[in-house]
Amino acid sequence: MQRIVVIGAGAMGCLFAAKLALAGHRVTVADVDQARMDAIAAQGIALSLDDGDFAARVGACPIAAVDGPVDLLILFTKGMHSAAAIASAAHLVDTGCTVLTLQNGLGNTDAIAAVFPRERIVWGVTDFPADLHGANAVSSHGQGHVWLAGLIPAADARARHVADILDGAGLNARFAPEVEAMVWDKVAFNSALNALCTLGQVPVGRLDSAPIRRIVSTIMDEIAAIARAEGIAFDHARTMAKVDFALANHTGHKPSMLQDRLAGRRTEVESINGAVLAVAARHGLAAPTLELVTDLVRLGEPA
Template sequence: MRVAVVGAGAMGCLYAAAFHRAGAAVTLVDVNPEHIAAINARGLELETRAGIETLPLPALRPEQATEAADLLVLFTKTFHTDVALEGVKAIIGPDTHVLTLQNGLGNDEAVARHVARERVIAGVSTMPSDLVGSGRVRSHGEGGSKIYPAFGGDTGFAQRVADLLAAGGLPTHLEPQIQAAIWSKAIFNAAMNTLCALTRRTPGFLGAHDEAKAMISAVVLEGVAAANASGIAIQAQPILDLTVVSVTDHADHEASMLQDVKAGRPTEVDAINGAIVRAARKAGVAVPVTETLWRLVKLEDAKLA
């Protein structure tokens, strides 16, 4: 399988490594010139609990990518989706599938503006990954992926993708209730990502303070109420259990929103907390803690103007 990973940040590199280990022909596509140069010069360095490996993956700028891919894996920021897919339209052939593992809600519909709906695969990942330098990624912690055709239909290609990722070391399975999984991940991020960003601390810090734990629980319960009122049946306890894993097993992981705030980049809070708030309003559900965290992170974004 010819796989193009568009958005070669921490998560993109982690998944590219898995596809490479499984024997796929993988190309990284990104706009960071230092990162691209480092990968092409010495390979992608990936550090996991098992050790450090160096993987010989080609890295290109979007305009350099010209060969049609069987699978395009999209890991850009949500607000870059349209620009990113337009920038790599040369590699989107009539049979190319696009897998979005981006944060937040509504990514499948955004991708469907660029490819046929039957070729959109949606998913979520619970893997931790940090970009520690140009060409260097660290992933210390366990997790996996759930994927499924976003709008229903044939699951054959999605199963091949899941099998490759599993063979490459990232446990992945098909989840027919993928929208419930996406909502659950968004609710988790609405609590954990925002609090990490606002405190400038990793999950271990949150787990050590009752104030943070109370807000985490409140956001999860609000998000579940909004999901259920929107016709997505989910329960709170599995999400709460995942937050416990985050503050223990992933205690030192820098959440993507924390990385963005520290680096002076815009966050994806509109696609996470903002999307939950908008859905809650439409369904007539109050989500005050989720909305407060959304507005506080928006103030962080406003500092960049």
């Protein structure tokens, strides 16, 4: 049994916390939303999957109230909150815990490395869909996976151990040395699909049409050029295959960017789309379709 702390009790944080708790680990979630913390502490997390409904007993408290020992710390906040969230967990550095991020966007590992040693940081991506319902209920329908590796080679042994823990909880996790390219795949995927779902206020399945696919493919071409300028082995066909998988298997899923828009919250557009455009600007590259879609999402952001 591992002592696992999940920072961020949104849809993905609740999904992973519940799956890990059901696998027998001691799990605590930490969030700044006190009402959510109260609900989880009192009732646990209600998890709805394709194979049934489950109730996971999970601890909940402010991160400042968490003390050692901690084996694994998972950061699952939105990208714009990463720096503040990981700084609030600085008191856990001395526990020797591994820190994992599967967050969307770019820059999350930099925020973690400002607090925790790089040789203890594991990063990766997941394509699990998750939708939050109320304070403490989450659903995930359709297959998903996790791919991860150490941020530096010295962290790879920890990454393999984390992959075993997640895989044992039914999270289909694998060690993937090529994870940096996969992070860019996910950023490209989210820059297109999450933004378009948000603009149309529709779930993923509604994007499955020839006109929208043309927009998605154009955005992928633009991001491919940006990634390659960064030295990333970006594969357009591989990313489009992930788009096809999502359109076929996650038809009813509302991406987190859309969920935030519907709830009147700020979205992650700056840590996903905006971060890619910042890299493009650094290399003097134009990405007109990505920039247009991003600006339209920005138009709907709360003041």
